Amino acid sequence: METISNMAIGEAFLSAFLQVLFDRLASNEFVGLLCGRKYDDMLDKLKVTLLTVTTLLHDAEDKQFHNHAVQKWLHMTKDALYDAEDMLDELASEALACKIAAESQATTNKPICRGIEHKLVKIIERLELIARYKNVLGLKENVGGRLFGFRNRLPTTSLVDESCVYGRSCDKEEIIRVLLCDEPTSSKVGVVPIVGMSGIGKTTLAQLVYNDDRVDEHFDLRIWMFVSDHFDAVRVTKTILESVTTGKVDLDDLNLLQVCLKEKLAGKRFLLVLDDVWNKRNNDWDLLWIPLKSGKSGSKIIVTTQNNDVASSMGTVRAHNLRGLSFEDCWLLFRSQAFENRIVDVNFEAIGKEIVKRCDGLPLAVKRFGILLHTRMEEDEWKDILSRKIWDLPDDESNILQTLRLSYNHLPAHLKPCFAYCSLFPMEFEFDRDSVVLLWMAEGFLEQPKGNKKLEAVGCELEDKMKDSEAFEKARHSSYIRHQREVTTRFESFSRLEYLRTFLSFDPTDGIGVSYLANKVPCDLLPRLRYLRVLSFNACRITGLPDTIGDLKTSTLPDSISLLCNLQTLLLVECRSLTKLPEEMGNLTSLRHLHITGSRLKEMPPRMCRLKNLQTLSEFMVCRDSGWGIRDLRDMLQLKGSLLISGLQNVVNFVAAMEANMKGKEELDHLRNLDDSRNERVEMVVLEMLQPHKNIKGVTIKDYGGTRFPGWIESPLFSNIVVLKLSDCKKCMQLPALGQLPSLKDLIVEGMEGIKSIGPEFYGDCNSPILPFRHWRL
Incomplete structure (x- = not known):
């Protein structure tokens, strides 16, 4: 049995995935690539077919856990949709490849998208066949986006069996402390949000607080309101009024309802619980708030919700974020439901604890599993429940998944x-x-x-x-995690994943920070992955990348490496054996992020200037034989974050440094220059030409061979510099007037053997009440 948090979504992902497909078909980028390709009619037919399938998905996603035939239908649909997107990948990739070839002035006589019409026809036929199954399976069209699971969802009440509650004493006392506090605030009616995922126990906590004797004595009125998905001012006002009057209210006019509620609450300190608030319309909440404000100062409203936006907009105090139970409390809850007063058998206890571990601290799941196993007396039955996937469990007995899916839906x-x-x-x-x-x-x-x-x-x-969210699955994305023994055949299953988009290697720390990922994998595996967008070999022992990556049609472009035209992110951090990048890296024009920190690269490939979309370039190496290569930085105007330029000693012409256009990189935060030059005059001019944009926040200069630093480093224009590091600049005899930099907080000066003293100009204006830098080391 997989962990509960990973099972709450299932095939419900498909309806969202379909929207991604529609957005892609309609995007300007996609339409532009295919302009004049004569596939408009076929793609329009694909859109219509996708729309037909979409109308069935909501109902199918709701029924899949009760009907295995529907579950199989969803698997068929999923495969067809992924094949459709893979086909769009192929179509766009080849169109982009032809565009790159044209820009490279390469010639090609091969037709674009050969066989694409046949693939389109086959996919449309599959989707049409899938849609025709609706009558056999009883699937309904146009469910209208009904949120799953509410069909049988019963309203909550204020009653609670406290004997079945474990591990919430501290939470209860914290909420009660806030409720009983009568300190003056900006609002005389306080709103206390309780936030947490479905099944975590928000309603139970509110019930515990609601029924506490101290709370009962403190408030004149206590009101419980189950809100659920539909927050409507008329319905909520009417229900609250009926609770206050303990009788049926026949009014439907909002004005009359609010006037009556205001009169009933006037001068009374009340506690109102709005349970299970999913969303709210600002106007409805504002309308409801008007009569509630008539209550006596110190009145409180508890709002339980999974939505942080609801909590932040409705709450007048900090939200109480409810977390999962400890394993110990979960086990006590499970025991109370599964064993009741029976003596616990050692074998049953061991299985039960494994089940509890997989509940991820969710009391709802723990309780439901306990109830499910209460009547099962055979050890094999318990093992069967432990081994089964959650959707194979009898939902009419456990009812776990239906509740947990609400967070996702x-x-x-x-x-x-x-x-x-x-x-x-x-x-x-x-x-x-x-x-x-x-x-x-x-x-x-x-x-x-x-x-x-x-x-x-x-x-x-x-x-x-989504920072508190967890998620589900699909295997067009693969992660590799090293185990104790690596077997190359582990990767054989990847050989069929032609349309893989993401390849990540995860490696637990092994003491030396490198991976045991086989060196042959990049050469054997990557040539098949023609549509990669993210490639990570972080901390891997690879010595080079093969020229055969993305080997689509080798005659189309100069080098096969250039045909990996969809690649957006390349992660090569701590690849300590890597000494060279492919010659035609410059043709990866979709590349936006290149991380190469910790490698042993000696130079950058030629024509890197074509990577105009780069936003992250961790390091740029200027090689000995081609100091002019620094000019490749000229058009990388979107660079941000930190950039290390090493090998500046190889830049022998200040014109090349000037053409690097560092002034034009407005979003670059930190510039690090490393040098090992002995040509003092050239180096001083080069560093002067590498003046960054005035937005720069950090500068590092290491191994600089000049006798003085460039003038721009002390210019008041660079008022945003926060961090400055000057290291091993042994010939410099004087520090710049850094007191002119008002934002400078961290200054590190080390290995400056030529500096014998620091004059007053270093500190800037001595009459200024602001200390130029709070931390510095010399």
């Missing part, structure tokens, strides 16, 4: 594929925000921004909304 459509994608990572993997955003971007999950906003910025905003 309420996500906005554009967040669902991002949410689901995260499951490709290993358990316990700590997500790095920037890396995950790059993966989402490579998959086409991010909506194209308007104006000058970067796609990466859109991804960061989505990640902020």
Whole structure:
């Protein structure tokens, strides 16, 4: 049995994935690539067929856990949809390859997208066949986006069996402390949000608080309201009024309802629980808030929700984020349900604890499994439950999945594929925000921004909304995790994954920080992966990348490596044996992020200037034989983050340094220059020509051979510099007037043997009340 948190989504990912397909078919980039290719009619027919399948998905996703035939139908649909996107990948890739070839002035007589019409016809036929199964399976069209699981969802009440509650004493006391606090605030009616995922125990906690004797004595009125998905001011006002009057209210006019509620609450200190609030419309909440404000100062409203936006917008105090139970509390809860008063057999206990571990601290799951196993007296029955996938469990008895899926189903459509994608990572993997955003971007999950906003910025905003989320699965993305013994045949299954987009190698720390990923894998595996968008060999012992990567049609472009035209991210961090990149790297024009820190590269390939979309370039090496290569930085105007330029001693002409256009890189945060030159005059001019944009926040200069630093480093124009490191510049005899840099906080000066004293000019204006730098080392 897989962990509960990874099983709550299932094939529900497909409806969101379909939206990604539609967005791609309609995108300006895709339409532009295929302009004049005469596939408009076929693609329009594909859109219509996809729309037909879409109308069935909501109902199918709801029925799959009760109907194995529907589950198989969804698998068929999933395969067909992925094949459709793979076909679009092939279509766009070849169109892009032809565009690159034209820009390279390469000649090709091969027709673009050979056989694509046949593939389109076959996929459309498959999808049409899939759609015709609707009558056999009883699938309904136009469900209208009904949120799954609400059909049988019963409203909650204020009653609770406290004997079945474990591990919530501290949470209860914290909420009660806030409720009983009568300290003056900006609002005389306080709103206390309780936030957590489905099944975590928000309602149970609210029930415990609601029924506490101290709470009962403190408030004149207590009201319980189950809100669920539909937050409507008329319905909620009417239900609250009926609770206050303990009778049926026949009014439907909002004005009359609010006037009556205001009169009933006036001068009374009340506690209102709004349980299970999924969303709210600002206007409805504002309307409801008006009569509630008539209550006596110290009145409180508890809102339980899974939505952080709801909590932040409705709450007047900090939200209480409810976490999972400890294993010990989960075990006590499981024992109370599964064994009751029976003596616990050692074997049953061992199996039960394994089941509890897989519940991820969710009390709902623990309780349901306990109830499910209560009547099963055979050890084999317990082992069977442990080994089964959650969707194979009898849902009418466990009812776990239906509840857990609510968290996913309420996500906005554009967040669902991002949410689901995260499951490709290993358990316990700590997500790095920037890396995950790059993966989402490579998959086409991010909506194209308007104006000058970067796609990466859109991804960061989505990640902020999903930082507490977990996800599901699909195997067009593969991660490799080294085990104790590596067997090359482990990768044989990859040989069929022609359309693989993401290849990541994960490696636990092994003491020397390198991977035992076989050197032959890059050569044997990568030539088959023609549509890669993200490639990571971080910390791997590879000595080079093969020229055969992306070997589509070798006669189309000068080098086969250049045909990996979809690649957006290349991660080669700590590849300590890597000494050379492919000669035709410059043809990877889709590349946006190149991380090569920790390698032994001696030079950059020629024509890197064509990588105009690069936003991350961790290091640029200037080789001995081609000092003019630094000019390749000229058009990389989107570079951001940190850039290390090494081998500056090889730049023998200041014109080349000037043409690197460092002034034009507005988003670059940190510039590091490494040198080992003995030509003092040339080096001083070169470093002067490498003046960055005034937005730069950090500068490192190491092994500089000049006697004085460039004038720009002490210019007031560079008021944004926060960090400055001057290291091993042994010939420099004087430090620049760094007191002119008002934002400088961290100054590191080391290995400066030529400096004998520091004059007053170093400190700038001595009359200024602001200390120029708070931390510095000399």
